[in-house]
Amino acid sequence: MRLDHEYMRHVIRSGDPESLLNDLMSAYGDEVWRYARVLAGRDDAADEIAQDVFWKAYLHLASFRGESSVKTWLLAITRRTALNYRRSAFVRKVTLAGLLGPKGAHRSAEETVMERQAERELWDIVLALPARYREAIVLEAHYGLSYREMAELLGVSEGTVKSRLHRARSKVERARKELDRE
Incomplete structure (x- = not known):
């Protein structure tokens, strides 16, 4: 409703x-x-x-x-x-456990463990971001807010929201690549 x-x-x-x-x-x-x-x-x-x-x-x-x-x-x-x-x-x-929602029902135990580990690593990366980037990603990914809605909520311009999201995604991607190299 x-x-x-x-x-x-x-x-x-x-x-x-x-x-x-x-x-x-x-x-x-x-x-x-x-x-x-x-x-x-x-x-x-x-x-x-x-x-x-x-x-x-x-x-x-x-x-x-x-x-x-x-x-x-x-x-x-x-x-x-x-x-x-x-x-x-x-x-x-801040921990984001439980925000990702239910997963598919027909997965092996190994697939489920691997998926959960990957999610934990991703959320660890997100949690390590500065608050302004972390908040922008959560508002977009979990709440599905538009740029306009995020701008209103955060008290910034839409351009700032776009910039924060771009920088946040770049930081997450760099951190994931570093994890893959380890």
Whole structure:
């Protein structure tokens, strides 16, 4: 279920914001939590951040202007909340386990182990990137945001988003080649 601006306005006018909050959590709860997990680095922190995100969204439902998608609006709140969380706590190692989704069912045990090892190596490379590159790759690869949506969320121009993605991909490719040589 994806929610749009008109639906949100209708529910707000109907005087049932709790219903809208439930709809928002049903539609976007997993995505908000995963993004919070990427930014915060821990499950318990992601739980807190996601809860704060939906509380903030609830408090500011009327301020949603529809200039971005509901998903982008919620991810922007998630980003600000997670960055504030990170500022208030010591920096944690981010792990991306579980973000890649389920794999095919008819693989041998050896193929599964090899694939998981390759994924771990790739994510280790991504995690070693500077935050601005790491975040751009996750927003594109996992969340499928457009350049425009990423630019809005990150508070930068689309050109900056394209540049960060290009540099991030180049850094990942160089690191993979170095691993292959070892």
